[in-house]
Amino acid sequence: MSDDGNPWVLPLGFPLGVSYPRHKDGRIYESVNLDGDLREIVPASRRAVWRLAHGAWSIDAGNWGRSDVLAAALEDGVDDPEEALDLLISDGFIAQIERSDAAIEKFASEHSVHALLVGYGVGAELAGNRQMLGSIEHGLRFMVDRDVFDFWTWAQLEPDLHSAANVLVNRPAEITGREYRTATDFSRAAISIIQTLIARGALYLLRTSAAVDQSPTVAPEVRI
Amino acid sequence: MTGPAAVKDLTAHTEPGILFPLGQPVGLTYAFDLPASKEISGRRAADELRYVVRGGRTPSTLDEAQYRVWRLAHELDPLIGQPWTGASISGQLFAHGVPHGQETVDRLVEAELMAVVEDSDASIVSFASSVRVCPLFVGLGNSPEEPGIFHIGTGSITVASVTPLVYLLFSLAPQHRDLFETVVEMHLMAQESGLVDAITDNPIELLRSLLPALLQLLESDAIYLDLRSSGDT
Numbered sequence: 001m002s003d004d005g006n007p008w009v010l011p012l013g014f015p016l017g018v019s020y021p022r023h024k025d026g027r028i029y030e031s032v033n034l035d036g037d038l039r040e041i042v043p044a045s046r047r048a049v050w051r052l053a054h055g056a057w058s059i060d061a062g063n064w065g066r067s068d069v070l071a072a073a074l075e076d077g078v079d080d081p082e083e084a085l086d087l088l089i090s091d092g093f094i095a096q097i098e099r100s101d102a103a104i105e106k107f108a109s110e111h112s113v114h115a116l117l118v119g120y121g122v123g124a125e126l127a128g129n130r131q132m133l134g135s136i137e138h139g140l141r142f143m144v145d146r147d148v149f150d151f152w153t154w155a156q157l158e159p160d161l162h163s164a165a166n167v168l169v170n171r172p173a174e175i176t177g178r179e180y181r182t183a184t185d186f187s188r189a190a191i192s193i194i195q196t197l198i199a200r201g202a203l204y205l206l207r208t209s210a211a212v213d214q215s216p217t218v219a220p221e222v223r224i
Numbered sequence: 225m226t227g228p229a230a231v232k233d234l235t236a237h238t239e240p241g242i243l244f245p246l247g248q249p250v251g252l253t254y255a256f257d258l259p260a261s262k263e264i265s266g267r268r269a270a271d272e273l274r275y276v277v278r279g280g281r282t283p284s285t286l287d288e289a290q291y292r293v294w295r296l297a298h299e300l301d302p303l304i305g306q307p308w309t310g311a312s313i314s315g316q317l318f319a320h321g322v323p324h325g326q327e328t329v330d331r332l333v334e335a336e337l338m339a340v341v342e343d344s345d346a347s348i349v350s351f352a353s354s355v356r357v358c359p360l361f362v363g364l365g366n367s368p369e370e371p372g373i374f375h376i377g378t379g380s381i382t383v384a385s386v387t388p389l390v391y392l393l394f395s396l397a398p399q400h401r402d403l404f405e406t407v408v409e410m411h412l413m414a415q416e417s418g419l420v421d422a423i424t425d426n427p428i429e430l431l432r433s434l435l436p437a438l439l440q441l442l443e444s445d446a447i448y449l450d451l452r453s454s455g456d457t
Binding site: 015016035036119131157 | 251365
């Protein structure tokens with residue numbers, strides 16, 4: 001079945017968890033560092049959809065889209081998840097990416113990736129193509145494919161995903177286990193890798209300053 | 225788990241040159257998997273597994289002894305509950321049968337996998353301007369029972385519990401090029417929100433007061449310190 005009508009959705013910003021009030025009205029809110037501002041998500045339905053957009057419910061799938069998040073939200077009994085998702089997208093907490101080359105390129109040039117957790121590499125006992133990420137001291141470890149590990153290690157050094165794709169597309173196939181024809185092909189595959197890592201708590205996405213600067217604002221005042 | 229109440233007054237430590245470990249562990253890796261790397265453990269076979277720590281854009285390969293010293297630098301000296309200095313860590317290593325501890329520390333410093341921070345404004349600011357705080361976990365927020373304590377971890381795992389001020393540092397760090405820039409913005413916000421009550425109104429003093437918390441976050445693996453990218457201006 002084609003996924004063309006099911007755009008990817010990805011959470012943006014550095015998650016800061018649920019905070020309990022200092023607010024006098026007693027509301028609970030989800031905090032996110034978004035573009036350097038500490039922003040809040042207050043309504044319960046939006047907080048639920050924000051969490052679902054991290055995909056932990058689909059940890060082995062790594063290729064979810066808008067309709068998958070909405071289905072998961074309905075299953076969880078979230079009120080009007082479609083409206084909640086659209087508001088999160090318009091407020092910049094979630095990116096929605098159509099599955100076209102142009103949309104992928106735009107997303108790649110406007111977002112950077114940031115790796116969480118620690119790498120354990122191959123290890124003598126870990127033959128084959130899987131490598132380990134996690135934090136053993138805290139009882140957390142899981143295996144990922146070599147291309148995912150390679151992306152986790154190196155993509156964060158580039159200012160945006162587009163630059164990362166242009167560097168990593170040239171990594172030898174014997175190291176990553178994958179081969180890509182173009183940087184756009186790489187970026188397309190990277191979205192699934194990003195989803196896999198976000199679902200495991202091993203990555204977050206930030207908008208680049210260029211993307212933030214390009215956000216719609218009021219027209220500049222012209223002085224004569 | 226170490227709670228905020230357990231954070232000691234490490235700034236009272238009088239020995240010069242506190243060690244801060246730098247870099248993110250990549251794990252055991254074959255040499256041929258790496259782009260150009262710093263080989264600080266001497267020449268070895270290409271198919272030999274080695275420990276890799278990435279600082280800035282460069283991965284460094286370490287032998288097991290070097291890696292152990294680097295990991296040890298994430299902890300406090302267990303004898304006195306204070307951060308390591310070059311002298312104290314080599315003394316500890318010597319007591320455990322490692323004769324060349326100081327040499328290992330020197331090589332790690334040279335490879336920019338460790339920083340030595342003296343107790344002076346110049347040294348502290350220079351350090352904070354050359355590194356950035358990188359979270360290894362996300363923020364988990366607080367709880368209605370203890371609204372003054374914030375947690376860091378993932379899912380149901382909590383790796384560190386910190387004061388609102390330290391949580392602010394952790395929260396703001398991802399968007400900044402270096403630690404000093406984070407602290408300057410943090411200082412402005414802390415003044416506005418009243419969090420700065422207990423400390424001086426000078427950003428450098430705020431930075432100095434946060435160094436123990438930085439060590440606490442490093443010890444619990446909540447963060448690592450990366451080199452500020454040379455491309456950042």
